[in-house]
Amino acid sequence: MVDRAGPGPRADRWCGVSTALSVRGVHKWFGRTPVLQGIDLDVAEHEVVALIGASGSGKSTLLRTVNLLEPVDDGQIFLHEQDITDPRVDADAIRARIGVVFQHYNLFPHLTVLDNVTLASRKVFGVRRAEAAERGLALLERIGLADKARSYPDRLSGGQQQRVAIVRAIATEPELLLLDEITSALDPVLVGEVLDLVRELKESGSTIVMATHEMGFARRVADRVVFLADGRIVESGTPAQVFDAPEQERTRDFLARLH
Numbered sequence: 001m002v003d004r005a006g007p008g009p010r011a012d013r014w015c016g017v018s019t020a021l022s023v024r025g026v027h028k029w030f031g032r033t034p035v036l037q038g039i040d041l042d043v044a045e046h047e048v049v050a051l052i053g054a055s056g057s058g059k060s061t062l063l064r065t066v067n068l069l070e071p072v073d074d075g076q077i078f079l080h081e082q083d084i085t086d087p088r089v090d091a092d093a094i095r096a097r098i099g100v101v102f103q104h105y106n107l108f109p110h111l112t113v114l115d116n117v118t119l120a121s122r123k124v125f126g127v128r129r130a131e132a133a134e135r136g137l138a139l140l141e142r143i144g145l146a147d148k149a150r151s152y153p154d155r156l157s158g159g160q161q162q163r164v165a166i167v168r169a170i171a172t173e174p175e176l177l178l179l180d181e182i183t184s185a186l187d188p189v190l191v192g193e194v195l196d197l198v199r200e201l202k203e204s205g206s207t208i209v210m211a212t213h214e215m216g217f218a219r220r221v222a223d224r225v226v227f228l229a230d231g232r233i234v235e236s237g238t239p240a241q242v243f244d245a246p247e248q249e250r251t252r253d254f255l256a257r258l259h
């Protein structure tokens with residue numbers, strides 16, 4: 001693996017930066033198929049890391065192991081220095097510290113937009129309804145959807161639903177945000193509004209690991225781009241390094257195929 005970047009340049013902007021996520025030698029098999037083959041990845045607090053790679057390269061599986069949706073077969077994962085792959089950890093407590101948004105809108109269809117946003121604060125953190133609602137409304141206001149608070153998700157466009165899914169994920173102020181191809185099911189005209197919100201989260205200091213096929217977005221928003229192939233990190237560096245001067249043949253092939 002080639003890593004020329006180290007922690008992103010933005011790390012300098014934040015004082016006392018520490019490692020939010022550390023993936024160490026992670027292996028994962030599905031049956032006999034090796035899907036993650038020794039992943040090592042450190043993500044500094046406030047850093048935005050984009051995972052790129054062909055379909056099937058292991059991006060989603062890596063995000064799912066970090067969120068403890070898939071057990072690792074070997075290696076360790078640390079969230080702010082706590083080994084979350086230790087079998088004794090309370091997986092729900094760990095997941096409560098991580099915000100996740102997937103490709104398909106994962107809003108609860110039977111709950112209003114506001115209830116979607118406030119559910120975790122109320123159920124997991126015991127925040128009182130009125131307080132959760134106030135905070136939820138403020139978040140909806142921030143994305144210009146306060147007027148949809150009492151609507152059900154199916155009244156919203158795909159882009160609006162994904163933005164609600166994002167503010168729902170940050171409503172509990174997670175230590176880490178995992179975004180898995182969050183724009184790939186969207187109509188192209190709706191992609192921009194979702195990406196703008198991610199850029200805003202970056203500006204406000206969120207730590208983000210996102211699998212994306214939006215290379216233009218990865219270039220503009222990520223501090224570091226990590227290219228995976230066959231469950232391995234082939235190359236990693238700043239967007240300029242990986243996109244403009246890839247050192248590995250496989251990275252060059254992958255990027256060439258996109259055009």
Ligand code: ADP
Pocket residue numbers: 030035053054055056057058059060061062211
């Ligand atoms: P990506 O997100 O980069 O497209 P994935 O992590 O989804 O890649 O998949 C990596 C590999 O793991 C693929 O070969 C895929 O078919 C396989 N895979 C993913 N999930 C499962 C599963 N639940 N059972 C068996 N194989 C799986």
Ligand code: MG
Pocket residue numbers: 059060061180181211
């Ligand atoms: Mg995937």
